[in-house]
Structures are given as structure tokens and as C-alpha cells.
Amino acid sequence: MSRLDKFIERMTSQRACLDFAAETISGTPGPVFELGLGNGRTFDHLRNIMPERDIFVFERAVASHPDSTPDDDMLLLGDVYDTLPAALARFGATAQLVHADLGGHSPAKNDEFARSISPLVEPLLAKGGLMVASDKMYFETLKEIALPADAVPGRCFIYQRA
Ligand SMILES: C[S@@+](CC[C@H](N)C(=O)[O-])C[C@H]1O[C@@H](n2cnc3c(N)ncnc32)[C@H](O)[C@@H]1O
Structure with missing residues (x-):
């Protein structure tokens, strides 16, 4: 499988999981947290499929496409090691969806990072709330659930x- 194949699988899976999540949480109150703005592609998708939601974006250095840049008041600027605990103090366990796409090119570093932020993400979710991640997470109380049909196992x- 080429790197292009893997990239397409990852993007297809990301979209399938975010569409599934939006449908699953439809009608429930609570914000969405986007961890890692990057180019802003998934942020743009989230606001397209959930125009009614407050979407707060966590990013340490904004470098997104101008058309996919959140308003200042929806941006939690800084390292997630600082901004996730601050979000818990501000919002409590209210998030209906946390989407994390924070990783880089090293699977080992991504895994280590996922392990270290899992306890910071876990308390943010409301009952029934979902976490969609590009990397395997390490939660004590959240249950991994089946992927939608269009997603490729291991890509998200x-x-x-519960
Ligand atoms: C892969 S990109 C996100 C791509 C995005 N999902 C998109 O569709 O364009 C990862 C982003 O996470 C951010 N990031 C990585 N580690 C972070 C940290 N510790 N705190 C805050 N942001 C971080 C990076 O700056 C980068 O912009």
C-alpha cells in the first residue's frame, strides 16, 4: 500500500467517523472540541455538518487556510497540556464530541502523545458523548465502539x- 493509499484511507475514515458522530449526537446540547486545527479541513467539515454547534478549536500555532480559521473567541490557543485542563475548569463534562488529530509522522511519538493526553480528554465528555481520534487512545471509562461502514479499522x- 502506498503512502497515497494510506492518506486516502485516513481521510475517508476521518470523514466517515465525523459524519457518524454528528448524526449520533444530533439533538443533544453541548459543544464540540476540535484538537489540532492544522490546515482547518476537519474544522471546516465539522462546522458544515453541525452548523448549530459551538465548535472550540485547540491549537498551539494557527496556520490554517484563511477560509478555515475559527473566530478568536472559539480558539483555545496554546499547548493542549495547558488548554485541556483549562477547558475542564471552564466547561466541565459537557462536550458531545471531541475530535483529536494532533499527531505527526512518527507512530511511536503519536502513541506516546495519545497516552499522555487521554486522561486530560476523558473528563471533558458528557454522558453519551463521543471521542473520534486518529490514534488509539487510552481511556479508563470510555468504551471503544464500532466504526461506521466507510471507515478503515486502524485509521481512526x-x-x-456510556
Ligand atoms: C495533523 S494537524 C491537524 C490537521 C487538521 N485535522 C486538518 O484537517 O487540517 C495537527 C495539528 O495539531 C497541532 N498540535 C500538535 N500538538 C499540539 C499540542 N501539544 N498542543 C496544541 N496543538 C498541537 C499542530 O500544531 C497541528 O496544527
Whole structure:
């Protein structure tokens, strides 16, 4: 499988999981947290499929496409090691969806990072809330759930607070 094949699988899976999540949480109150703005592609998708939601974006250095840049008041600027605990103090366990796409090119570093932020993400989710991640996460109380049909196993992961 080429790098292009893998990239397409990852993007297709990301979209399938985010569409599934939007449908699953439809009608429930609570914000969406986007961890890692990057180019802003997934942020743009989230606001397209959930125009009614407050979407807060966590990013340490904004470098997104101008058309996919959140308003200042929806941006939590800084390292997630600082901004996730601050979000818990501000919002409590209210998030209906947390989407994390924070990783880089090293699978080992991504895994280490996912392990270290899992306890910071876990308390943010409301009952029934979902976490969609590009990397396997390490939660104590959230359960991994089945991926939607269009997603490729291993390319994304979905967790839910029962
Ligand atoms: C792969 S990109 C996100 C791509 C995005 N999903 C998109 O569709 O364009 C990862 C982003 O996470 C951010 N990031 C990585 N580690 C971070 C950290 N510790 N705190 C805050 N942001 C971080 C990077 O700056 C980068 O913009």
C-alpha cells in the first residue's frame, strides 16, 4: 500500500467517523472540541455538518487556510497540556464530541502523545458523548465502539462515555 493509499484511507475514515458522530449526537446540547486545527479541513467539515454547534478549536500555532480559521473567541490557543485542563475548569463534562488529530509522522511519538493526553480528554465528555481520534487512545471509562461502514479499522477510533 502506498503512502497515497494510506492518506486516502485516513481521510475517508476521518470523514466517515465525523459524519457518524454528528448524526449520533444530533439533538443533544453541548459543544464540540476540535484538537489540532492544522490546515482547518476537519474544522471546516465539522462546522458544515453541525452548523448549530459551538465548535472550540485547540491549537498551539494557527496556520490554517484563511477560509478555515475559527473566530478568536472559539480558539483555545496554546499547548493542549495547558488548554485541556483549562477547558475542564471552564466547561466541565459537557462536550458531545471531541475530535483529536494532533499527531505527526512518527507512530511511536503519536502513541506516546495519545497516552499522555487521554486522561486530560476523558473528563471533558458528557454522558453519551463521543471521542473520534486518529490514534488509539487510552481511556479508563470510555468504551471503544464500532466504526461506521466507510471507515478503515486502524485509521481512526471512536470512544463513547456510556
Ligand atoms: C495533523 S494537524 C491537524 C490537521 C487538521 N485535522 C486538518 O484537517 O487540517 C495537527 C495539528 O495539531 C497541532 N498540535 C500538535 N500538538 C499540539 C499540542 N501539544 N498542543 C496544541 N496543538 C498541537 C499542530 O500544531 C497541528 O496544527
